[in-house]
Amino acid sequence: MLRTLLAVLTLSQLNACVADAERDVKSQNTNVVMVGTFRSNGGSTDIYFGNNEAPIATTGDRGSYRIEIPRSVIDQSADRRLYFYSSLGEAGTSAEIKEFESGEKTIDTVFLAPTVQMQGLVSSLENGAATPASGATIKVGRAVAQTNDQGRYTILVPQNSKLPVEVQKKSFVITRATWDISDLAEERSFTLYTKLDPEGRVALPVRQRLMKTPDTQVPLYIESTPSARFIRISVTPLTVAPEVDGTWINLKESVTIKTSDLSQPILYYQFADEDKKVLSSVSTLPLGAELQTVTE
Known part of the structure; x- marks a missing residue:
């Protein structure tokens, strides 16, 4: 201090x-x-x-x-x-x-x-089931808020900034993320985990879904437990053994996919610790479902 x-x-x-x-x-x-x-x-x-x-x-x-x-x-x-x-x-x-x-x-x-208002839902994941997490604390940069009885939060943050996020509640592991904030209000949900294993979730920013240029790199929203240090992603199933896969990305770096990849139905991803040891299974993000929600 x-x-x-x-x-x-x-x-x-x-x-x-x-x-x-x-x-x-x-x-x-x-x-x-x-x-x-x-x-x-x-x-x-x-x-x-x-x-x-x-x-x-x-x-x-x-x-x-x-x-x-x-x-x-x-x-x-x-x-x-x-x-x-x-x-x-x-x-x-x-x-x-x-x-x-x-x-x-x-x-x-x-x-x-002027600050921009962000909001969303914080859920706790226990035994594979997600439930709204009331009384959780979410910190975005210097701004701090608590979730209500329905697990929802509202927070005011500086616009056009890239800020660290921490979500925590007693008996749960801290969830960490980065929020690339524009000048538009946005909703983003987070998950709290009970295990220290390298776990997390990948999401696609709402405002990025309308991007059409094939060569544009779309930043992904990533949340993870503190033990997660690397991630590997692909629009095809992850079949290469983790210990020999050369595509691991350090979570300190920006993780992106091409706009052209958004037309694929599924994004596959997996987290690993600092030794690139995998303790969680491969997860998926339905890209096609994300794109179908857009109306122009």
């Missing part, structure tokens, strides 16, 4: 430095300096790093910033991006710092915009 912060703001520039009491000044500097600008439609703006509770600075509706993030803070943070929230209800996010990055990183200008 950020414990000390010194922020100096001029009319056009914000300089903020996150203090790091554990940093050895004699060692090589592996900190990251985030440099960029932001714009909003008015009001004051709070800037946060990741999930830290306190803003690293509060400023006006526009300005430039230069924020140094110590390596110790980066290493302890699961979310390594800047969040901007204005007093008028607008929000925006920066690109994320990668684990291996150091030195100065120039960030594209962040344009704050």
Whole structure:
């Protein structure tokens, strides 16, 4: 957590430095300096790093910033991006710092915009049966919400952003995912699992179903338990033995399929742990059924 912060703001520039009491000044500097600008439609703006509770600075509706993030803070943070929230209800996010990055990183200008409402259903999977999970907590970036008695949630998040998701409830394994958010309201469901095995689910974003260009890469929505580190996907049955299959994809990377593949009836997928050990069976996503729901 950020414990000390010194922020100096001029009319056009914000300089903020996150203090790091554990940093050895004699060692090589592996900190990251985030440099960029932001714009909003008015009001004051709070800037946060990741999930830290306190803003690293509060400023006006526009300005430039230069924020140094110590390596110790980066290493302890699961979310390594800047969040901007204005007093008028607008929000925006920066690109994320990668684990291996150091030195100065120039960030594209962040344009704050009204938040977008997302909603959906959280179900618990026990003995193969799915039931609505009431009282579950869902976290999308910095936004947090709880499901109601019917297992449904509503949450406001920054638009045009790619944010980490965590869904949890007592007695269940944390479900993790990434949500590629546009500027449109969308519904997305999640599942809670009781086992630590590498399990998960693949879904197709609603807004992507109308894409027609054959060579377009369509990002898939993937949720999984923390032990799942790799996934393999195919529009034909997975017949290659897992231990010799060279098509495994790291879940830290973007997982996509071609638009032309959406015409196939079924997508096959399977999860594995960090050693590419498979503990769950092959699952399927009926692509044809997804496409038939679209009306133009």
